[in-house]
Structure formats: structure tokens, C-alpha cells
Amino acid sequence: MAKRPVIGVTLDAEPAGGWSKLPWYALRRNYFSSVIAAGGLPVALPHHPELAAEYLDALDGLLVTGGAFDVDPALWGGGAPHPKVTLKPGRTDFELAAVREALARDIPLLGICGGQQLLAVAFGGTLIQHIPDEVEGALAHEQPNPRTEPGHEVAVAGGTLLASIVGAKTLAVNSAHHQAVATPGKGAVVNAVAPDGVVEGVEHPGYRFALGVQWHPEYAVDPRDPAIFDAFVRASRG
Known part of the structure; x- marks a missing residue:
């Protein structure tokens, strides 16, 4: 039996209170189960930017997860944070260090939401800080219905890595975000777009596997979602 590639999975973090009287890490189980179902061996990564290189020494692939927070606009020249922006600098500092290390080593990357x-x-791209303020006639990207149901469809760009993985021109997706990619960065391309024009995925053909999707394929809202994890884990086998 082939050895499972080791997939690092980034965690969310919360301050003391709620589940624990001390600061705590957490992540939904379906991230891990999706990696396992695709043939990977997921391991959780605590937030220590200074250990990013050592983590990557032990990893075959890196999965950067979503969460109820935003990337600091100072990191992409976006000016002051919008009032709706929520920051988790400790998490972002670690994830950015890990992503940059993975890119430098050309280790497969999957980014979700x-x-x-x-x-x-x-990649050097920029973001929209708050979709309702910047996209006229925007869809409800923070969908009111459960995340286990689709919120809208996306059009998959032909000739992209995503298109080759899902084998479809459209996908039904769930939607849980108020920010979005404005520009994908130098050499990167947009691989999916919502009906209102909001970017729903990016990828970079200059790397072995560097793919991001705005929705949450770990829910398998569309029957082709598991193929994204399959392709990522397959690329992580080397």
C-alpha cells in the first residue's frame, strides 16, 4: 500500500473563553476527513512562524483553511481596515510564512476560502475588503442558508488546473465570505468567477500545484468537490 503523503492543515485560533478558559485551537472535522478520504495523512499545524521551515521539512502538502477573520490589508497595500474586517495576526503571520515557504520549495498548496x-x-495580489461596498449588485456571498447547501454557482475558467480537475464549466458552491480577491498576483490566474463577477478561485501555473478556491469543498456541496482534494493529495505524492 502506498504511503500516505503528509498534509499540513492550518488551524483556527481563539482567545480564552467559550470552549476553554485558556487560548485554544480548533478546526472543523470535515477538513481532516476530506484529506483522509483523498488518501492523505493530515497533521495540524500550531501557529509558530519561526517554525514554518521545519514544518515544511516534514510535509508533502499544505492546506490553508478558512475562518471567520480577514487578511490584514497592510499586507497587500489596502490601507486602513474596513470596519467589517476582523484580524487574527498570529494566525495570518504563521500561514503567510508557511505559504511562502511552500512556494519557495514548490510543495503543493491548497487554499480554501x-x-x-x-x-x-x-502571489502579490490584492483583495476587496468588503464586497457589499465595492461590488454593485453583489450576490449574498455570506449565504443565509446552511453551509451544507449551495449558495450560488461559479463559472470555471477553461484551460485552468481547476477545470482539468473538476471537468465541468460550472459548479454549485457554498458561500461564506465578505472579502474576495481583486487581483490574483503576478503570474497567477483567476480560475472561477461568480455570476456577479466576484473572483471565486485563483491558481498559479508557475508551481507544481498552487490552487485556491473561495468556497468550501470539504462540504462536498457539489459532487465534483472531492476531486479537488483528490488532485491535491495526488500532487503531494510527488
């Missing part, structure tokens, strides 16, 4: 936005920033 906020992880996709961070990937674009690492």
Missing part, C-alpha cells in the same frame, strides 16, 4: 485569499496575497 480565506486560505485562497491568503494565497493570492502571497
